[in-house]
Every structure is written in structure tokens, then in C-alpha cells.
Amino acid sequence: MVRTKSLLASIVAGAMLSVCVSAASAAETLRLRMNGDINTLDPIATTNFTIRNAAYLMYDTLFSMDANYEVQPQMAEGYTLSDDGLTYTITLRDGLKFHDGTPVTAADAVASLERWGKADGLGKTLFAKMASIAAPDDKTIVLKMNEPWGQVIPAIGKISSNIPVIMPAGMAANDPTDPVVTPIGSGPYKLVPEEWVPGSIAVFEKFEDYKPRSEPASMAAGGKVAHFDRVELVYIPDTATAVDALIAGEIDWIEEVPSDMIAFFDGVDSAKPIAARQSGNSMQLVVNHLNPPFDNPKIRKALQWSVEQTPFLQAAYGNATERYLECAAVFFCDTPYASDAGTEAVLTRDLDKAKALLEEGGYDGTPVLLMHVTDIPAHDAYYSVLKPMLEEAGFVVEEQITDWATVATRRASKEPVADGGWNLFFTGWGFVDQSNPMTNVYVAGACGDGWFGWACSEELQELRKKFADEMDPDVKKQLAEQMQVLTHDLVSYVPLGQSFPSQGIAANLEGFIESPVPFFWNVRRTQ
Structure with missing residues (x-):
């Protein structure tokens, strides 16, 4: 049932071939097809899940949700809460850097949270209940509430749209309705701006200065270890073409395989569909x-x-x-x-x-x-x-x-x-x-x-x-x-x-994290 049309021939032409055909080997490059084009990489400016999923490659958050749906420190080393339940003192981990090499500071985190708090529903509630948020030094965030509220850490550790990602304070000064044009994060992969072509491809490279947490990966929490030198998000509008490309080994993952195409994988060793129950x-x-x-x-x-x-x-x-x-x-x-x-x-x-x-x-x-x-x-x-x-x-x-x-x-x-x-x-x-x-x-x-x-x-x-x-x-x-x-x-x-959709995955990949959001750290090739 598999057609022979080439992925590259069907989605690019002429000069675009040089973008999609990476010099990196298949073992070093992870190629993904998401549900839609990557036309922005600002998950505070949009609730679009395609952008959320891509953004997790390059951004990090202060806190994150683990596989037990409990919020854990991520960029934060931890926090303390005053006896009256009003003051949260959050300390950043050592060694955090943005992709441009500058250190991540508490002022960046405060500015990012303030921007998120203007866009996200839960963020708006948090800031309405908040007395103040400040960065008394480069590693410390002090958040004071008007009254005790048990949702403070769960709010800034929420896993889905809008995700409270941390970006440089200068970028966080953008109005939340105005997407950042050339985004910079501090996560395990960094965007390659010169190879980002909306309507075709978005390219990320491993960020060598990223320091994963020591804990094992657990949903959005724990150690985010990048095993690939390069990640390519390839836009393929036609799903049948994407399925063919997956089976042919030209891409490694499809976000959703329609039920009428699951039979395409019968007798195929190179890829398989799996039911993504947590992505319901x-x-x-x-x-x-x-x-x-x-x-x-x-x-x-x-x-x-x-x-x-x-x-x-x-x-x-x-x-x-x-x-x-x-x-x-x-x-x-x-x-x-x-x-x-x-x-x-x-x-x-x-x-x-x-x-x-x-x-x-x-x-x-x-x-x-x-x-x-x-x-x-x-x-x-x-x-x-x-x-x-x-x-x-x-x-x-x-x-x-x-x-x-x-x-x-x-x-x-x-x-x-x-x-x-x-x-x-x-x-x-x-x-x-x-x-x-x-x-x-x-x-x-x-x-x-x-x-x-x-x-x-x-x-x-x-x-x-x-x-x-x-x-x-x-x-x-x-x-x-x-x-x-x-x-x-x-x-x-x-x-x-x-x-409950089915995802398509190359047979030679392991380490996918079960989650309502697809994450690509921890993923590696077995051969």
C-alpha cells in the first residue's frame, strides 16, 4: 500500500532542497512532522499546540509537571514559602544560559512571567491575586501574594498552553499579542534562524551549554537530555505523503496518523503507529x-x-x-x-x-x-x-x-x-x-x-x-x-x-516520554 513518492520531491523544490537535505547523518538528525506549520516560536503569543510542541525543544520553565502530575523544580533549584503563606522565594539553578550565551537571571524570569500573566487565563488569575514580583538579585525571585493561594506553583509549572517559558527580559518586553520574531530560549535545543523557513522547515541544534537536571526525565520534569545534534521540523501538508516518508525512513515521527492510514504500516518493519492515550x-x-x-x-x-x-x-x-x-x-x-x-x-x-x-x-x-x-x-x-x-x-x-x-x-x-x-x-x-x-x-x-x-x-x-x-x-x-x-x-x-490519536514512530527510536504533550528530549536512535 506504500506509494513511492519522495518526501523531498513533494514538499520542496529547487533551492529548498538544500534546506531539507541536511549534511548531518540520519543518526544525528531527528526529523519530525507536526500537525501544522511552524510560523512562530512564541508559545506565550499563541495557544496553538503545534507551536507549543515545537517551543518545548528550545525553551525551559521554572517548574514543570512530572508523570504523577506533580509540579517539580526545573530551572528553579527550589523555593521556600513564608509561614503566613504569602511570600514565595524562588532560587534559580546554577549554570543556566540562554542560547546567545548570556546568563539567565531572575530579572529575565520575572519579565517572562509578567508577559505570560497578561496572556494566560491562569496567569491572569495569579497576577490578580499577587501583591508583587521582583528580582532582588540575579538568582532570586520573590513573589508576594495578597492572600494565601495554593495554585501559585502549579500555575507557573503548568505544562500546556500558554506555557510560562523563560526568555530574555528584552524579548519578554514584547506585548504578548506580538510574537517574538527571532526567539531565544535556554532549553536543550536552539533554533537555527537562518534555516527556519515557515511553510517548509524549522531547524534546531543541540545546545551544548545546556545543563540537564540530574533526575531522570519524567514528563516535562527531570533531566532533559538531548541525544541528537539536530532536530528538523518538516512541514508536510499532505498526511499520506508524510506516512510514506516515515515508512521510507525520510522522517522519524508523525504527530497523528489517521485511522484509515494505519493499515499502511501492515508488514512494515521501519515504522509503527502507537496509540497516544495521554494525548487525548x-x-x-x-x-x-x-x-x-x-x-x-x-x-x-x-x-x-x-x-x-x-x-x-x-x-x-x-x-x-x-x-x-x-x-x-x-x-x-x-x-x-x-x-x-x-x-x-x-x-x-x-x-x-x-x-x-x-x-x-x-x-x-x-x-x-x-x-x-x-x-x-x-x-x-x-x-x-x-x-x-x-x-x-x-x-x-x-x-x-x-x-x-x-x-x-x-x-x-x-x-x-x-x-x-x-x-x-x-x-x-x-x-x-x-x-x-x-x-x-x-x-x-x-x-x-x-x-x-x-x-x-x-x-x-x-x-x-x-x-x-x-x-x-x-x-x-x-x-x-x-x-x-x-x-x-x-x-x-x-x-x-x-x-485518542495514533502517532507514527520510526522503529529505531526509543525513549519517547508518555505525556499529553510530545517531548523529544530523552529520545535516541537504537541503531
């Missing part, structure tokens, strides 16, 4: 509350009644039922805050109700723009299902074929659709982000300061504040359920089930 996502249809027609709450509810999960899941995963789960829980199924409260309209398709709501809402035929992503297979399948569903319910649909990198950029626009704005897009958050009400972007209700879609609810904002301060687990669960009911009523998004 909840696919979501994000709704823009600013632009017509979904600025109208009744039309948002009509959207909710227009769709149901099963056709989307079957289109993406076929009969591989072990790879998906119907679920409308805002905080993921099988988690401490899982609930079925308020999920009827999400799990049931009722065209009569959808059409009645369109009429009540005065729907005037305003087209719904679908930015149909084709370079992520599951997204492609979902958009193909969504269009006829919406049309059958009475929506007028305009479809534009595009790629994920374009959508990840365009979704930040609050402009009308005609001026570069949008109506709907699909995305997927992992359970590590969504299962915690403090990091779940859809329950913030933060209006213009919130995540894309800008759903607005003062009641949700208040519930989230209560959750952050509450210590009783039973009360927290009640608050989470109230947040879920309000979120579904507001239609911040439409959940379309949970999935």
Missing part, C-alpha cells in the same frame, strides 16, 4: 460571539441543536471505536469534575428545534464562514461533516479551504468576517488543559479579554473566582458543574467528543 483531545467547535450570526444567543443555540457527535467521530476514526469517546463534559469524561449536566442539546440533534430557533432569532441568511483545514486529517473530516449538517438545519454556509497555520493566525482577529474575521473553527484541547476549571478556556467568560470566541459571562467569571478560592472538594465539584451548565447555555463552544 476533546474536539471543539469554537463559536465567535462577536460576529453575526452567532452574536445572537438564539442562533448559537440553533447551532448546538444542529449537530451531534457520532457522525464527526465516525468520519474521523471510522470503526476504530477504541480511539474515541462520545462526551459532552466540559471538564472531560472520567475526570474529577466530569458531569452530564446541561448536555442534552449537545448530545442530541433536533433539526426542528434548530430551525425554530433560527426563526425566533431572526436569522437573515448571513453566511457562516467555515475555514476548512485540510492539513490535519481529523479537522478535514470534521469540516466535511459540519457543512451539510448546518445547511440541513437552515444555515447558509461559505467554505474556504485553508491550512491550520492560517486558521491559528486568523482566529485572533475580532474584525468582521469580510475584513479577515471568522465565525467558527475546530480545535482540540487536551485533558490536562480542560480538566482543570482554572485552565479550561471555555469557562472563563472573560469577554474581550478571553480566549478566541470571546464568550462573555460575569456569572462565569464569579464562579471561577469562587472555585479558585474554595478548598472544600465537594463545593469545588458543585461550582464546576454550575460552570458547565452556564458554558453550554452560553454556547462558548460545541464539544464534539474525545479522541
Whole structure:
């Protein structure tokens, strides 16, 4: 079943061949194909998982989450907490350097955290509760709270978007909505700017001055040992071409192998698909509350009644039922805050109700723009299902074929659709982000300061504040359920089930870390 088309011939031409054909040997170079293009390397300026995954190669964080989901020191040597629970004194490890050779200082860490705190939902909560943060010397960060709050270290040790990476203070002075152009980190690999070609390739080299921690690697924590001299992130829009390239040994890893391509690996010794259970996502249809027609709450509810999960899941995963789960829980199924409260309209398709709501809402035929992503297979399948569903319910649909990198950029626009704005897009958050009400972007209700879609609810904002301060687990669960009911009523998004993707991995690699986020330290070639 394997076609013979060459990876390099299919994704580059002419002068670009010299970029992709590295002088380094296969044993020294790790080649990866992620879900989308690397058009920025600033994980504070975007929540795009493709950028998050790439960013972990080159940045480090003060604290990180281990395989037990406990936060451990990373760039920090450790911290102390005052007896009154208000003052955190964090000390940096010795020998930390940025990729330009300059030392990492506490002032860099403070500036980076301040920038992150303006962008990230949990970061905003932390800084709202904070009295001050300062760097009294090059190795010490002093963070003072207005009141005790047990989420301080978990917040700055969060594993997923937005990740609180540390960068030089000069770069951290950038507005968080303005991506850093030539990023510098302090992690195990450093970017090679002259070989970074958005739309084609991003190249990293081992940072020889990086000093891993002495502990074994454990998810995002522990010793981040780089075993390759060079890492290349190669953009291959067509997934079948990427699978062929993996089997042919031209690349080493694919972030997601569609179910209908798993059979390509039958009888193949060079590569294999593996179920990435910890990388499970909840696919979501994000709704823009600013632009017509979904600025109208009744039309948002009509959207909710227009769709149901099963056709989307079957289109993406076929009969591989072990790879998906119907679920409308805002905080993921099988988690401490899982609930079925308020999920009827999400799990049931009722065209009569959808059409009645369109009429009540005065729907005037305003087209719904679908930015149909084709370079992520599951997204492609979902958009193909969504269009006829919406049309059958009475929506007028305009479809534009595009790629994920374009959508990840365009979704930040609050402009009308005609001026570069949008109506709907699909995305997927992992359970590590969504299962915690403090990091779940859809329950913030933060209006213009919130995540894309800008759903607005003062009641949700208040519930989230209560959750952050509450210590009783039973009360927290009640608050989470109230947040879920309000979120579904507001239609911040439409959940379309949970999935467990398969990654494609070269057979001669070992050391991959099981994690909701793909990490590439600790990985080595066996032959």
C-alpha cells in the first residue's frame, strides 16, 4: 500500500532542497512532522499546540509537571514559602544560559512571567491575586501574594498552553499579542534562524551549554537530555505523503496518523503507529460571539441543536471505536469534575428545534464562514461533516479551504468576517488543559479579554473566582458543574467528543516520554 513518492520531491523544490537535505547523518538528525506549520516560536503569543510542541525543544520553565502530575523544580533549584503563606522565594539553578550565551537571571524570569500573566487565563488569575514580583538579585525571585493561594506553583509549572517559558527580559518586553520574531530560549535545543523557513522547515541544534537536571526525565520534569545534534521540523501538508516518508525512513515521527492510514504500516518493519492515550483531545467547535450570526444567543443555540457527535467521530476514526469517546463534559469524561449536566442539546440533534430557533432569532441568511483545514486529517473530516449538517438545519454556509497555520493566525482577529474575521473553527484541547476549571478556556467568560470566541459571562467569571478560592472538594465539584451548565447555555463552544490519536514512530527510536504533550528530549536512535 506504500506509494513511492519522495518526501523531498513533494514538499520542496529547487533551492529548498538544500534546506531539507541536511549534511548531518540520519543518526544525528531527528526529523519530525507536526500537525501544522511552524510560523512562530512564541508559545506565550499563541495557544496553538503545534507551536507549543515545537517551543518545548528550545525553551525551559521554572517548574514543570512530572508523570504523577506533580509540579517539580526545573530551572528553579527550589523555593521556600513564608509561614503566613504569602511570600514565595524562588532560587534559580546554577549554570543556566540562554542560547546567545548570556546568563539567565531572575530579572529575565520575572519579565517572562509578567508577559505570560497578561496572556494566560491562569496567569491572569495569579497576577490578580499577587501583591508583587521582583528580582532582588540575579538568582532570586520573590513573589508576594495578597492572600494565601495554593495554585501559585502549579500555575507557573503548568505544562500546556500558554506555557510560562523563560526568555530574555528584552524579548519578554514584547506585548504578548506580538510574537517574538527571532526567539531565544535556554532549553536543550536552539533554533537555527537562518534555516527556519515557515511553510517548509524549522531547524534546531543541540545546545551544548545546556545543563540537564540530574533526575531522570519524567514528563516535562527531570533531566532533559538531548541525544541528537539536530532536530528538523518538516512541514508536510499532505498526511499520506508524510506516512510514506516515515515508512521510507525520510522522517522519524508523525504527530497523528489517521485511522484509515494505519493499515499502511501492515508488514512494515521501519515504522509503527502507537496509540497516544495521554494525548487525548476533546474536539471543539469554537463559536465567535462577536460576529453575526452567532452574536445572537438564539442562533448559537440553533447551532448546538444542529449537530451531534457520532457522525464527526465516525468520519474521523471510522470503526476504530477504541480511539474515541462520545462526551459532552466540559471538564472531560472520567475526570474529577466530569458531569452530564446541561448536555442534552449537545448530545442530541433536533433539526426542528434548530430551525425554530433560527426563526425566533431572526436569522437573515448571513453566511457562516467555515475555514476548512485540510492539513490535519481529523479537522478535514470534521469540516466535511459540519457543512451539510448546518445547511440541513437552515444555515447558509461559505467554505474556504485553508491550512491550520492560517486558521491559528486568523482566529485572533475580532474584525468582521469580510475584513479577515471568522465565525467558527475546530480545535482540540487536551485533558490536562480542560480538566482543570482554572485552565479550561471555555469557562472563563472573560469577554474581550478571553480566549478566541470571546464568550462573555460575569456569572462565569464569579464562579471561577469562587472555585479558585474554595478548598472544600465537594463545593469545588458543585461550582464546576454550575460552570458547565452556564458554558453550554452560553454556547462558548460545541464539544464534539474525545479522541485518542495514533502517532507514527520510526522503529529505531526509543525513549519517547508518555505525556499529553510530545517531548523529544530523552529520545535516541537504537541503531
